[in-house]
Amino acid sequence: MIAKSVEEERRQKAAFLLGVPKPGEAPLDALLVGSLMNVRYLTGFTGSNAWLLLYREGQAKLFTDPRYAVQSKQQANCRIRIAKGPLTKSVVPEIARSGVKRIGFEQDRITVAQFEALRKDLPSRAQLVPVSGLIEKLRMVKDEGEIALVRKSVAINSQALEAALKRLKTGMSESDLAAEIDYRSRVFGADGPSFDTIVAAGARAALPHAHPGAARIEPGMVLIDMGAFHEGYASDMTRMVYLGEADAKYKRAYKAVLEAQLAAIDAVKAGVTTNAVDRAARDTLKAHGLEREFVHSTGHGLGLEIHEPPRIGRKDKTKLEAGMAITIEPGVYIEGWGGIRIEDTVLVTANGCEILTPTGKELREL
Amino acid sequence: MIAKSVEEERRQKAAFLLGVPKPGEAPLDALLVGSLMNVRYLTGFTGSNAWLLLYREGQAKLFTDPRYAVQSKQQANCRIRIAKGPLTKSVVPEIARSGVKRIGFEQDRITVAQFEALRKDLPSRAQLVPVSGLIEKLRMVKDEGEIALVRKSVAINSQALEAALKRLKTGMSESDLAAEIDYRSRVFGADGPSFDTIVAAGARAALPHAHPGAARIEPGMVLIDMGAFHEGYASDMTRMVYLGEADAKYKRAYKAVLEAQLAAIDAVKAGVTTNAVDRAARDTLKAHGLEREFVHSTGHGLGLEIHEPPRIGRKDKTKLEAGMAITIEPGVYIEGWGGIRIEDTVLVTANGCEILTPTGKELREL
Numbered sequence: 097m098i099a100k101s102v103e104e105e106r107r108q109k110a111a112f113l114l115g116v117p118k119p120g121e122a123p124l125d126a127l128l129v130g131s132l133m134n135v136r137y138l139t140g141f142t143g144s145n146a147w148l149l150l151y152r153e154g155q156a157k158l159f160t161d162p163r164y165a166v167q168s169k170q171q172a173n174c175r176i177r178i179a180k181g182p183l184t185k186s187v188v189p190e191i192a193r194s195g196v197k198r199i200g201f202e203q204d205r206i207t208v209a210q211f212e213a214l215r216k217d218l219p220s221r222a223q224l225v226p227v228s229g230l231i232e233k234l235r236m237v238k239d240e241g242e243i244a245l246v247r248k249s250v251a252i253n254s255q256a257l258e259a260a261l262k263r264l265k266t267g268m269s270e271s272d273l274a275a276e277i278d279y280r281s282r283v284f285g286a287d288g289p290s291f292d293t294i295v296a297a298g299a300r301a302a303l304p305h306a307h308p309g310a311a312r313i314e315p316g317m318v319l320i321d322m323g324a325f326h327e328g329y330a331s332d333m334t335r336m337v338y339l340g341e342a343d344a345k346y347k348r349a350y351k352a353v354l355e356a357q358l359a360a361i362d363a364v365k366a367g368v369t370t371n372a373v374d375r376a377a378r379d380t381l382k383a384h385g386l387e388r389e390f391v392h393s394t395g396h397g398l399g400l401e402i403h404e405p406p407r408i409g410r411k412d413k414t415k416l417e418a419g420m421a422i423t424i425e426p427g428v429y430i431e432g433w434g435g436i437r438i439e440d441t442v443l444v445t446a447n448g449c450e451i452l453t454p455t456g457k458e459l460r461e462l
Numbered sequence: 463m464i465a466k467s468v469e470e471e472r473r474q475k476a477a478f479l480l481g482v483p484k485p486g487e488a489p490l491d492a493l494l495v496g497s498l499m500n501v502r503y504l505t506g507f508t509g510s511n512a513w514l515l516l517y518r519e520g521q522a523k524l525f526t527d528p529r530y531a532v533q534s535k536q537q538a539n540c541r542i543r544i545a546k547g548p549l550t551k552s553v554v555p556e557i558a559r560s561g562v563k564r565i566g567f568e569q570d571r572i573t574v575a576q577f578e579a580l581r582k583d584l585p586s587r588a589q590l591v592p593v594s595g596l597i598e599k600l601r602m603v604k605d606e607g608e609i610a611l612v613r614k615s616v617a618i619n620s621q622a623l624e625a626a627l628k629r630l631k632t633g634m635s636e637s638d639l640a641a642e643i644d645y646r647s648r649v650f651g652a653d654g655p656s657f658d659t660i661v662a663a664g665a666r667a668a669l670p671h672a673h674p675g676a677a678r679i680e681p682g683m684v685l686i687d688m689g690a691f692h693e694g695y696a697s698d699m700t701r702m703v704y705l706g707e708a709d710a711k712y713k714r715a716y717k718a719v720l721e722a723q724l725a726a727i728d729a730v731k732a733g734v735t736t737n738a739v740d741r742a743a744r745d746t747l748k749a750h751g752l753e754r755e756f757v758h759s760t761g762h763g764l765g766l767e768i769h770e771p772p773r774i775g776r777k778d779k780t781k782l783e784a785g786m787a788i789t790i791e792p793g794v795y796i797e798g799w800g801g802i803r804i805e806d807t808v809l810v811t812a813n814g815c816e817i818l819t820p821t822g823k824e825l826r827e828l
Contacts, residue, residue, distance in 0.1 A: 143671060162757040163670040166797050201574070208577050208592060209569040226574060275648030282641030287673070288658060304529040305510065307653070391528040431532050 101173055102241060103140050107156050109234055110138060114152040114200065124225060125196035126151045128187065128214075130205040133400045134231040136328065139172040147183045148174075149190060157190060159183045184213040192219050200227035232405050236397055237419040243443065245329035246399070246421050247452060249286070250441050253324045253331040254455040256281035264462065266315060266339055270295040270308035273320075281324045290323035290330035290402045301435040304392055304427060315340035317434050323402060330398045332423045333453050334439035338461045349428055349436050350459050352384035356426040357438045357457070360394050360408075364424070364442060364449040370412040377426040378410070389428035397422050398441065420444040421452070467539055468607060469506050472600065473522050476504060479596055480518040480566065490591060491562035492517045494553065494580075496571040499766045500597040502694065505538040513549045514540075515556060523556060525549045550579040558585050566593035598771050602763055603785040609809065611695035612765070612787050613818060615652070616807050619690045619697040620821040622647035630828065632681060632705055636661040636674035639686075647690045656689035656696035656768045667801040670758060670793060681706035683800050689768055696764045698789045699819050700805035704827045715794055715802050716825050718750035722792040723804045723823070726760050726774075730790070730808060730815040736778040743792040744776070755794035763788050764807065786810040787818070 100108075114124040129135055129148040135158070136142055138150065143164040150156045156174040161183075168176050179186035191199060201211070203226035215224060238246065259280040264273055274293040281289065296306035301319040316339060323332040338346060356377040363376035374394040381387045393409030398421055406414035408422060416422075422444065427437030440453040466474075480490040495501055495514040501524070502508055504516065509530040516522045522540040527549075534542050545552035557565060567577070569592035581590060604612065625646040630639055640659040647655065662672035667685040682705060689698040704712060722743040729742035740760040747753045759775030764787055772780035774788060782788075788810065793803030806819040 142673065165757065166795075167669045167671070203575040203578070204573055206574050207570055208567070208572050208574060209594065211574050212569070212592070226578070228575065271648065271653070275645055278648070278654075279641055279645035282637065282644070287637070288644075292654060303533045305533070307508065391531065429532075 111154040124200040127200040130202045141172040188217045200225045249326035249331035250452045252284045255284045274308040286324035290325045294321035302429045330402045334437045353436045356380035360424045366418045366446045370408040370414045386428045395423040416444045418446045477520040490566040493566040496568045507538040554583040566591045615692035615697035616818045618650045621650045640674040652690035656691045660687035668795045696768045700803045719802045722746035726790045732784045732812045736774040736780045752794045761789040782810045784812045
């Protein structure tokens with residue numbers, strides 16, 4: 097017996113979900129997958145233009161364009177249609193031919209224009225049903241192969257930080273340090289950064305999503321938020337370094353954020369809801385009088401994308417499951433002064449979690 | 463008198479277009495801009511989560527989240543709303559308060575789920591009107607400041623190629639060469655690559671959008687497709703190098719593609735339609751018996767995005783205008799053998815075009 101590929105198994109799980117409708121709804125006959133990452137997850141195809149039509153019986157057809165004629169055959173072990181022109185033009189006849197009636201579509205990925213292009217040409221018996229997060233839900237819990245890739249991604253990321261920090265000097269520009277980080281990361285085996293590397297020195301660290309610029313890194317705090325993709329899987333880490341001797345205000349804030357981060361990590365465990373993890377970080381910062389300076393959520397899932405469900409925020413009630421890979425990253429931001437964030441990638445386990453990020457979190461002065 | 467910012471001028475032009483409806487339609491009272499790049503073009507804001515509501519009278523309100531509270535104030539000179547939760551939740555009350563009736567929305571950017579979230583809460587007098595490419599149309603023709611940034615981006619890109627090629631050696635992996643390219647590009651002033659750098663050696667060059675992998679670069683052809691972003695503006699170039707002495711088949715194919723590229727460049731001129739430019743490339747390859755191996759279109763506009771209108775393909779009839787920045791990039795791909803593509807970034811002028819890419823196109827053996 098030939099073993100099924102991991103992608104075939106995923107398609108089978110997804111197809112099964114099509115037959116398990118929400119109460120009061122009929123099952124779906126097929127799902128039109130419009131998210132490239134969901135297509136990748138279900139087929140292995142990594143091209144930049146693709147839809148997948150997945151049938152409840154488990155068959156699947158991939159639609160892409162002539163640029164990917166060779167690559168799609170190499171990567172995807174399902175039927176493939178090389179479409180000329182918009183993918184909608186090829187998907188509609190396939191839906192018509194197959195005779196399916198209830199076709200789910202990814203409403204968070206398909207644009208209004210794409211939807212209209214589909215709707216207007218579909219046979220009248222076919223009905224488009226909005227679907228949210230169905231494949232993303234499967235993707236939340238990582239399998240062994242995925243966890244191995246996240247581990248490797250995290251290791252590369254930490255290696256790259258150390259290599260880049262060896263080259264950090266007062267007067268270097270933020271963007272040159274970011275370039276070092278990205279280069280080291282690639283040399284250590286990353287496909288590329290999993291998001292635009294953030295290097296924010298001094299008061300610029302008050303911008304949680306600062307872009308590294310021509311600004312010189314002067315003595316003081318430096319916030320570094322970086323991630324790698326390794327064979328498609330993301331890592332994510334934030335570390336602070338202080339050029340020179342840290343002052344008392346920085347030390348106090350650093351200690352508070354680290355305490356909050358550790359409290360949130362302590363709260364992580366299969367069965368716990370994500371808002372409880374967020375609350376652990378938020379309550380700790382509150383005890384330090386810093387809860388208003390914590391302007392974002394505590395973390396997010398990651399995998400094929402740098403931001404995936406679950407969100408770990410105040411209002412999110414996803415129950416954690418063993419095998420989820422998530423970030424824990426509380427931070428405080430004070431306009432005109434700077435900001436502090438500490439972030440690890442962690443793996444949820446039955447009894448708690450494993451911190452995947454190997455880089456230490458002691459206050460670091462360079 | 464205080465001079466208007468370039469973004470204010472762009473908003474004014476865009477607002478003017480709202481008052482010039484298609485025949486048989488009423489003017490729009492406002493436009494909900496959902497594309498981040500359109501938001502950046504109209505406000506200067508570079509955050510990763512934003513919508514802009516632009517009124518026909520020219521006022522504008524930017525919606526983003528608390529992560530960008532500081533940055534949005536620094537970058538955008540319009541009203542700003544820091545929204546907690548989904549942006550739809552803040553946009554709807556603004557629309558209700560303002561009393562506007564016909565609100566255009568970017569149907570190619572807004573997802574079905576976002577549309578539904580807007581629609582269900584809007585006052586009944588408000589009507590959402592699908593709009594396509596309105597801001598993109600303005601963006602097609604670059605102003606002097608934008609052209610200067612594209613020029614700089616192109617220069618960085620060519621510099622980076624030369625610096626990286628100095629390090630190219632037989633046995634190096636594709637991904638290590640890609641890492642060199644990206645690093646040099648950053649050091650020379652790029653914000654980052656404008657797309658995932660393509661390095662494809664030997665038969666892998668048959669994949670027009672190959673991802674550089676662990677494969678070693680052996681004697682033979684190497685296709686390098688690379689671009690930089692500089693202050694947000696893209697460049698795009700493809701060059702071939704041959705490690706060792708090129709054989710006759712490679713030389714013939716290279717000559718054919720170069721001829722096609724030069725023919726297309728010759729055809730570029732304000733007033734010419736884009737399909738005529740595509741035809742010039744295609745006809746030349748046909749004369750060489752290679753038209754079936756040319757599986758994509760001849761080029762595309764670029765600017766804040768690496769792919770922008772106009773498309774330069776067989777069926778595209780956009781009239782070129784002076785100030786458009788476009789790529790010209792015919793290629794041929796032969797499974798099992800390899801592929802050849804040659805690409806420049808060019809600026810359309812009244813009488814022809816200026817080739818911005820300074821890198822030579824002679825057949826290059828290393």
